[in-house]
Amino acid sequence: MIKKILIGVVALIVLVVGGTLAWMSIPFSYNQDETAAALISSDKVNVDEGDFISFKPVQTAPTKGIIFYPGGKTSAETFAPFMRRFAEQGYLAVIVPMPFKTAFLGVNKADEVVAAYPNIQHWVIAGHSLGGVAASEYVKSADLNRIEGLLLLASYPASDISQFKIATMSISGAKDLQSTPQKINENKAKLPASTDYVVIENANHWQFGSYAADNTKQQGLLSPSEQAEQVFAQSLAFLNRLP
Numbered sequence: 001m002i003k004k005i006l007i008g009v010v011a012l013i014v015l016v017v018g019g020t021l022a023w024m025s026i027p028f029s030y031n032q033d034e035t036a037a038a039l040i041s042s043d044k045v046n047v048d049e050g051d052f053i054s055f056k057p058v059q060t061a062p063t064k065g066i067i068f069y070p071g072g073k074t075s076a077e078t079f080a081p082f083m084r085r086f087a088e089q090g091y092l093a094v095i096v097p098m099p100f101k102t103a104f105l106g107v108n109k110a111d112e113v114v115a116a117y118p119n120i121q122h123w124v125i126a127g128h129s130l131g132g133v134a135a136s137e138y139v140k141s142a143d144l145n146r147i148e149g150l151l152l153l154a155s156y157p158a159s160d161i162s163q164f165k166i167a168t169m170s171i172s173g174a175k176d177l178q179s180t181p182q183k184i185n186e187n188k189a190k191l192p193a194s195t196d197y198v199v200i201e202n203a204n205h206w207q208f209g210s211y212a213a214d215n216t217k218q219q220g221l222l223s224p225s226e227q228a229e230q231v232f233a234q235s236l237a238f239l240n241r242l243p
Contacts, residue, residue, distance in 0.1 A: 055087035071129030103134035173203030
């Protein structure tokens with residue numbers, strides 16, 4: 001009898017976990033026209049879709065790079081337009097596709113990126129939403145001589161990383177209904193005291209990436225292009241301030 005109960009419990013756990021992973025694997029819709037265009041190589045940026053999606057400047061040999069963790073239920077391509085722009089400014093930019101579209105199953109994937117590009121001496125790790133949470137967790141085990149910056153987009157850490165000496169910027173939206181301003185404020189103590197906080201007025205959760213318009217029905221927002229421009233400008237300024 002006990003054996004049958006245990007088998008039933010195990011079967012239930014497997015069913016729940018399997019169902020959750022299957023649900024997480026179904027991504028939010030994204031702007032396919034924008035992302036397709038961003039994934040085409042040009043005379044300025046070479047795009048490589050292998051284990052990672054990487055954007056490399058053609059005319060320079062970069063020594064600085066940015067690693068990006070997408071949020072939950074998010075295809076890596078969703079942030080291709082955003083990341084390509086860093087390559088246009090001379091950085092190596094790498095998006096990490098996550099197992100089952102779940103960054104917590106790939107917290108240490110950045111190690112693989114660092115190993116794959118040994119010529120890059122200075123890295124920033126970034127993430128949106130749950131991707132930012134995972135990026136924050138990665139900081140705990142990262143080589144902070146190589147990983148020199150943490151960039152959080154509409155995100156905050158799940159645990160305390162305030163003791164780690166890493167340059168950090170948090171960019172959030174004043175009209176974000178997921179990573180709300182209240183949640184950002186409540187979790188400030190978990191980040192280094194030197195963290196730079198940027199709040200973009202009339203910005204929401206979804207327009208940090210090239211998500212499809214049907215993911216939000218909010219009114220009074222910046223246009224997607226306006227929000228994207230402000231997020232990128234602040235992000236680039238942060239990277240440029242690092243050594």
